[in-house]
Amino acid sequence: MPEYKAPLQDMQFLLFDVYDAENHYARIGAEDASRDMLEAIMAESARFCEQVLAPLNQSGDQEGCTLTEDGVTTPAGFREAYQQYVENGWPSLSSPAEFGGQGLPESVGHIVSEMAGTANWAWSMYPGLSHGARNTVAIHGTDEQKEIYLTRLSTGEWTGTMCLTEAHCGSDLGLLKTRAEPTDDGSYRISGSKIFISSGDHDMAENIIHIVLARLPGAPAGTKGISLFIVPKILPDGTRNAVKCGALEHKMGIHGNATCVMNFDEATGFLIGPENKGLNCMFTFMNFARIGTAMQGVASAELSYQGALAYAKDRLAMRSLAGPKNPDGPADPIIVHPDVRRMLLTQKAFAEGGRAMLYHLSQQVDLVHSAQDEEERQAADDLLSFLTPIAKAFLTEAGLEASNHGVQVFGGHGYIQEWGMEQIVRDARISTLYEGTTGIQALDLLGRKVLMTQGQLLKNFTKIVHRFCKANDGARGIKPLIKTLNAYNKDWGDITTKIGMKAMMNKEEVGGAAYDYLMYSGYVSLAYYWARMALAAQEQLAGAEDKTFYQAKLDTARFYFERILPRAEAHKAAMLSGLDNLMAMDEGAF
């Protein structure tokens, strides 16, 4: 397994050189998040993730989870690592102080989550999934519900899950069948079966709080008849609730995480939020969950890059076409070969570009919670709405590509389990599927976020990009990047207009263009983040004692613009080719 080293220099560069974190935290009243404090948190988090979580990544994959009468047992070491994680106070980092948290902004928790997720994605899903439950209770819970559940979810003493999917419905939740019958004491009896429940059962915490989507008697059909319920594994009176893991799924990867079939057999549940408004309640923090999944794209790219890079420096094969670089050895290290560098640079461009995008988004999450005024809050919320489906779908697709490059750099050895590179691909493969597939994100972006707002959310973002280009079009060293970015940014608007016109004639055009529109948007967005990093690197370059890091940023930005960004053109051609080439064929002719 590749050894994980948290990329602290890159993280600090983003925080302090690109996004001016000190000013950001000061503005939202989070003075605790000083530079010293942030650096201390990052160093301590890096230590924990590198030394405790990373060593359990491969063993967790090999051992997997097991189900017995007593429930799910996680792989050796997972439980102890979680206890240490809770004792160290990591789960409560970004939780509100009134519920036992440390009250730091969400973006600080994000930094730690990325490290944990890169070191061991399967493990990180146990605390990760608690976020949804915690947020549901925090936003929609009664004071009593908050008192019972929120503190212990915040400290990590208990974990949580989101129980949405059923065997016959995933993307289309309107079809769900789980029932909730009211009882005399104000609680409900929940009956039904949910599948694909990540961290649905385990031995790491003493209680698990399930947030369950179910239908009340007589509820309207479809998505408008879904309510949310809190269903704890252990009820407040200490008795065992009638919710049980019925089976573990056998999956391609993330073997260390228990993906459960959860059976609710007249389990006691408590309504949270208004009746029949369950889906709306969930959408209020869906963006956050999706950013959490987008992070898996960055995590896969980063870990696979670190593994491939070490191998590329070590493995000897053939000579550089420019003459031997390792004349005393039997061959040159493969990093001398341009095609190996192409793969490494692609991984690096996706890992660092994706991280830049997500750090920006996590600052928007902070602003949604704590902006100085409503205008700023709304702007952050809009930006988040627009960029989240792009981040979720594009970064996970990029992460999967990057993980595959990692295997490829290893040649045949990449296919062998002991090296750990193929595990990264298997683990990453889920990321384009769960929390809404790439296709679902694409429809969300083009349909809901762009066309339903008459392009407003897009315009908000392209305006930011445009202003950035205009302010820096004379910037030394990065002029070609700015020029290219500006052209793509303009084209983005033009393409959207064309598709909008087609969609007015035929709504289905949206479905035909959505995927390529999303990928185009992803490549252009990432170009913006790379240009921002290049600008910041250029600014640091002159005064820096060691210029290596900043020069590498500039080199990687150039690589991204020259070798990766042109893919956007292919997506443009595909999406503008029209719906007919997808729909002409009869179903029976496939």
Add this chain to the structure above:
Amino acid sequence: MPEYKAPLQDMQFLLFDVYDAENHYARIGAEDASRDMLEAIMAESARFCEQVLAPLNQSGDQEGCTLTEDGVTTPAGFREAYQQYVENGWPSLSSPAEFGGQGLPESVGHIVSEMAGTANWAWSMYPGLSHGARNTVAIHGTDEQKEIYLTRLSTGEWTGTMCLTEAHCGSDLGLLKTRAEPTDDGSYRISGSKIFISSGDHDMAENIIHIVLARLPGAPAGTKGISLFIVPKILPDGTRNAVKCGALEHKMGIHGNATCVMNFDEATGFLIGPENKGLNCMFTFMNFARIGTAMQGVASAELSYQGALAYAKDRLAMRSLAGPKNPDGPADPIIVHPDVRRMLLTQKAFAEGGRAMLYHLSQQVDLVHSAQDEEERQAADDLLSFLTPIAKAFLTEAGLEASNHGVQVFGGHGYIQEWGMEQIVRDARISTLYEGTTGIQALDLLGRKVLMTQGQLLKNFTKIVHRFCKANDGARGIKPLIKTLNAYNKDWGDITTKIGMKAMMNKEEVGGAAYDYLMYSGYVSLAYYWARMALAAQEQLAGAEDKTFYQAKLDTARFYFERILPRAEAHKAAMLSGLDNLMAMDEGAF
């Protein structure tokens, strides 16, 4: 696991409507390969692959191979299936009659191999790997060696392997260390350890003939000091040779195939071919082995397509944006959604386009063996040399993409082992690695095949494409395809000239452009094969009673040209962006 149905209609369409197989076989003196005979072989092969091999695909993955003191045990059913395969005469189909074969052309064997490989790739590698050993003996063996080994390799009574890779060298065989010491009786003692030996040991045949690359005492260093040896598991006198499987690799996929570490401990070997010319001897049939691996790309795309298609027709989720298509059901089948069709059509375009390419190549293999004159033989050989690296690298990359689409169509269910879709991805993942990685194929194409021939091999092919376009530029229904193909074909030459100029200034430019050049070549080549299929389909359409199949060909061709082929432009931009964006960064700055 998806059920496999051999795509007989597509295969017959290629043979008889596109490639005029009857005329082809008549010209090479293979009158036995009549239409009736071919159809009978295909029907019988389909039956065997669908009913015997396909049901062992998933169980073979789950059970895997085991190693004991007595050697390797293959998964339940593999041995019996192989015995039936041998009894039915399948291995000897394309073997020369003088060595117990049925004397049919290689291209007939190719049809059967594709079916077997699609039904169960891991199983098909046991007979598949024998080809290399069989061809080595057939071409380079003495009469005595042919008598001892060839007949039983031809009938399948024995299987064979190719033992090339060592732990420290795969692509760079010049580094290999296995030694061969001459003995008094004319044989050699072979000592060393080989890794990644597919089908290296098993319980399916009574003997295994290893073709081993090793160095004679005092042999020149590097690739010019490698010789080939026959090392049978059981020696001709019936004694067990000192060659043994030391370990089985734990791999991402193809679990049903034994990937062995083979230890040679002063094993008895027999020189085959001239001393120190081992690599040259191997290159004589390397094209054939690489076409065999290209086939895995087609097989993965086909199997994953069949699985995804069945699911897309069955799974209900959401309504068509054009209005309900299944108004009596709770939702529409997902095949109504444009984005699902995009994925299915991509799989279909790769599977059928790749098959068309390989059928063409397999006819060239026939011509290399049995052309009417030397000019025709040389033309076929040149075409094969040029197209083989494209087919190997591009079709396996396409197969991997297609398999991932198959998972994606299933949503979260695609990630679950029981559906079998993720296995196709895991099995396919090896195909871009073994038999020369994509990067190695790319260097072979651009360096050896194109630039070292001053573009002659490329020109031979673009001339064929050009003539095809010219002859059909007025063809009804496919004019836009012809026009587009002609433009890409011309551009291919122009791009090559530009890269050739750069390479004259700096040899390393070849390495910087090779991958994108290969992918560009792949997309354009596949466009040619799709145009040929479209032309043939258009010709059949008028007279056909059931037009469905032919119309689907035309629709898929259009999809390929409008939605897939534009990717070539992104590869063009990347390869023309120059070497510097890959090499500028210091090794230490990565």
